[in-house]
Amino acid sequence: MRVSKLFTEFVESEKSSGIVLIICTLVSLILANSVLQESYGHLWHYQIGHHSVEHWINDGLMTIFFLLIGLELEREVYIGELSKIKNALLPIIAAAGGMLVPAGIYMIFNYGTPTQSGAGIPMATDIAFALGVLSLLGNRVPTSLKVFLTALAVIDDLGAILVIAFFYTDTLSLLNLGIALGIMGVLFVFNRMKINNWLPYVIGGIGMWYFMLNSGIHATISGVLLAFVIPFGDGGEKTISTKMQHFLHKPVAFFILPVFALANTAIVIGSDWMEGLKHENSIGIFLGLVAGKPLGIVLFCFAAVAFGLCQLPRGLKWGHILATGFMAGIGFTMSIFITLLAFKSQPDDVTISKIAIMISSVVAGIVGYVFLNKMLKNNTLEEDE
Template identity: 85%
Template sequence: MKTSKLFTDFFESEKSSGIVLIICTALSLFLANSAFRESYEGIWYFPIGEHSLEHWINDGLMTIFFLLIGLELEREVYIGELSNIKNALFPIVAAVGGMLVPAGIYLMFNHGTPTQSGAGIPMATDIAFALGVLSLLGSRVPTSLKVFLTALAVIDDLGAILVIALFYTDNLSLFNLGIALAIMGVLFIFNRMKVSSWIPYVIGGIGMWYFMLNSGIHATISGVLLAFVIPFGDGSEKTISSKMQHFLHKPVAFFILPVFALANTAILIGDDWMEGLKHENSIGVFLGLVVGKPLGILLFCFLVVTFGLCKLPRGLKWKHIFATGFMAGIGFTMSIFITLLAFKSQPEDITISKIAIMISSLVAGIIGYVFLSKTLKDVEVVEDEL
């Protein structure tokens, strides 16, 4: 199975980022529970203008992360795994199952409670962590499995973005939203006019971000919207989209996501932290990510294949799909991101959720790694021509 150089670069940067994220998370937890706690937390609460440094990271830097996700999704739609409806249907359905079933399980425990707004938490997949764990299996992993997990995770993140836009929006300002969409419209016209300079898109993107920030809709949405008005052309390395995607890979993988992890995993682990794991919210998060993800992905994929709507990717078996479902249960970055939106005024629930997310992601990752390690023993992987 032939893959593009850009996909290979994306996979390589994301898998390396997963290792960096593990290190940053461990460091952040250590500092937050050491004698340096107050100084460390003070860094993230340091005021810059009207907001804290943490706020600018979550609302500003993460917009660039979503821009990269949007560019990768655009590439997949035009010339990648999602360009053929028959090929696209499999990871799309997998992603839908991997969102709906976890959300349903979460609501089984939290419906009608103050934490029911956290249903979006177990719907997410952390691309960097998931690909990072997958990479530990080395050359035994078929390219079709790498492409499937990547496409699944990208679509999953798009679903998370839609959830953020639809369910985590407060005090909508139609005026500011209208200006943001108007700027997007102008950039779309530039796209159709084949304006090849990146400058108007960057300036317009900053404007979209500012007005989206003040519209009530989370500002990171502007990153994805911007991606789809940046000219894709023929997808060659000379196009703005390809250049920007290539340029953003390393800053996002090795700066933005690690900084996000450092800022949002500074959790004080109290003596009663295990009590929090008995909370309905924690149970919903754990079962959603560890049970709901693999179950939803396997079930929905099995149904579309059974009804003849699509086929299993070449070289893969159902046990591989099920094992990959556990990899998708590594929510981490995206799950924490949604937690911050779901429980804005509930700091205790944020802390409980973060601990549950980290434990759930760790368990899902270990199960996925062990399961795939066993199921891939009999798979003969042929080196792909890149």
């Protein structure tokens, strides 16, 4: 199966980022529970221009992460795995199952409670961590599986972005939203006029971010919207979209996501942390990510194939899809991001959710790794025979 150079670069940077994220998370947890606890906590709450450092990271730097996700999604839609409806349908259906079933499981435990707004938490997939786990299996992993997992995770993140836009907006300023969309409209006109200078898009993107931030809709949405008005052209090396992707890969993978992890996993773990895991919120997150993700992905894919809507990619078996489902249960970055929005006025729930997310992601990652490793070994044995 042929894959583009840029897709390979995207996968390589994301899986390397997954390893860096693990290290950053461990460092952050150690510092947050050491003698440096107070100063480390103050570092992220230090005020710059009426906002904390943590706020600038979550609402500012993460917009650049979503811009990269948007650019990759745009590439997949135009010339990648999602460019043909036959190829796109399976990861789209898989992503739908991987979002709806976990959210449904979460709501079984939390409907009518103060934590029901957390239904979006187990819907998310962390691309970096998932590809990082996949990379541990080396070259034995079929290319079609890497493509399927990446497409699924990108679509999943788009779904999470839509959930953020529609369900985690408290107040809405139509004026600011209108200005943000107006700037997007101007950039779209620039696109159609084939203006291939990156500067107007960057300046316009900053303006979109500012007005989106003040509209009540989460500012990171502007990153995805900006991606779709940046000229794609033929997707060649000289297009703005491709150049921007090349430029953003390493800063996002090795600076933005690690800094996000450091800021948002500075969790002070109290002596009663295990009690929090018995809470319906924690149970919903755990079962949603560890059981709901693989269940939803496999069931929706099976139904799609059974009804003749699509077929499994060449070289993949149902066991591969199940293993992918478990790896999609690594929510981490995206799940924590949604947690901050869902429980912004409930700090105790934020802490409990973060612990549940980390435990769930580790369990899902280990199960997915062990299961896929066993499958790949069996395949090797069959080929040798």
